[in-house]
Amino acid sequence: MSAVLTSQETRPPLLQADGVSIQFGGLKALTDFHLAIRQGDLLGLIGPNGAGKSTAFNVLTGVYQPTRGEVRVAGQRVNGRKPHQINHLGLARTFQNIRLFRALTALDNVKVACRAQGALHPHELGAGTKLRNAITNYRDWWRALLLTPHFQEEERELTRQAEHLLEVMGLSHRRDEEARNLPYGEQRRLEIARALGTKPRVLLLDEPAAGMNTREKADLMVLIRKLRDDFQLGVLVIEHDMKLVMGICEQITVLDHGETIARGAPAQVRSDRKVIEAYLGDSYLESHGGAA
Numbered sequence: 001m002s003a004v005l006t007s008q009e010t011r012p013p014l015l016q017a018d019g020v021s022i023q024f025g026g027l028k029a030l031t032d033f034h035l036a037i038r039q040g041d042l043l044g045l046i047g048p049n050g051a052g053k054s055t056a057f058n059v060l061t062g063v064y065q066p067t068r069g070e071v072r073v074a075g076q077r078v079n080g081r082k083p084h085q086i087n088h089l090g091l092a093r094t095f096q097n098i099r100l101f102r103a104l105t106a107l108d109n110v111k112v113a114c115r116a117q118g119a120l121h122p123h124e125l126g127a128g129t130k131l132r133n134a135i136t137n138y139r140d141w142w143r144a145l146l147l148t149p150h151f152q153e154e155e156r157e158l159t160r161q162a163e164h165l166l167e168v169m170g171l172s173h174r175r176d177e178e179a180r181n182l183p184y185g186e187q188r189r190l191e192i193a194r195a196l197g198t199k200p201r202v203l204l205l206d207e208p209a210a211g212m213n214t215r216e217k218a219d220l221m222v223l224i225r226k227l228r229d230d231f232q233l234g235v236l237v238i239e240h241d242m243k244l245v246m247g248i249c250e251q252i253t254v255l256d257h258g259e260t261i262a263r264g265a266p267a268q269v270r271s272d273r274k275v276i277e278a279y280l281g282d283s284y285l286e287s288h289g290g291a292a
């Protein structure tokens, strides 16, 4: 066991945060945050509401710039880079509030992700910048207009990739349905398919089980492990569902008021007195038979 861990440690992290802090006015949202994700890791990030979990994701993915510290993706320092540039280095994420092209079909949602590889996100449509960039790509524009054989072949390949991802996520039957008409749990899975479309090496999932029923959550646990293995990913999950986090993550980091109060294996974290006081509560401990 220790030999396995040692060999993992020697692999360079795909994503690394060193001493990352971010402050909003007087509020320290994240303080001295450290993280290293390697291929094959399945890590969890938990903590009470407002602890800084989504902020950590936003700093890692370039949505926010850290006030201090350094973020590295695939060995490259990414402080100051834009989210789509960081995505190109192999980091993809889903959002707590689902972000899809609601009026596009499931297939087209994934195709856009496969094509843009992160250059275009639904929330960037309003600003129009990335869309303008894509449309004004002169060569692609003419190819599309003239329906050149090259363009058609590219389209077929994108369709193949997107169909494969829909199949992986159990969404083939929704191929031609508009995203807004999908049940909530399926919209969450479609978001993961979109993230995979950008061909990441690290996948960050922000509350992937939110709004899902017990059965969907159980399926999701199996699916997340399978994605990690089949796509050779490193995965970081924010989740309030303790059964899911404790069930799939090998290591869990616990935040409270922006500070890391614990890190370790699930059994270690759930019996940590600070974690119980700040987050889990004694009732969790009693119902799960842990010991502080």
Ligand SMILES: Nc1ncnc2c1ncn2[C@@H]1O[C@H](COP(=O)(O)OP(=O)(O)OP(=O)(O)O)[C@@H](O)[C@H]1O
Binding pocket: 024, 027, 029, 047, 048, 049, 050, 051, 052, 053, 054, 055, 056, 096
């Ligand atoms: N852009 C921002 N401007 C000001 N304050 C912010 C901003 N983003 C986050 N915060 C604050 O930072 C703190 C951490 O918020 P964050 O959303 O990261 O918490 P969280 O752990 O993800 O919570 P939840 O579980 O409820 O999603 C909160 O106090 C929040 O109000």
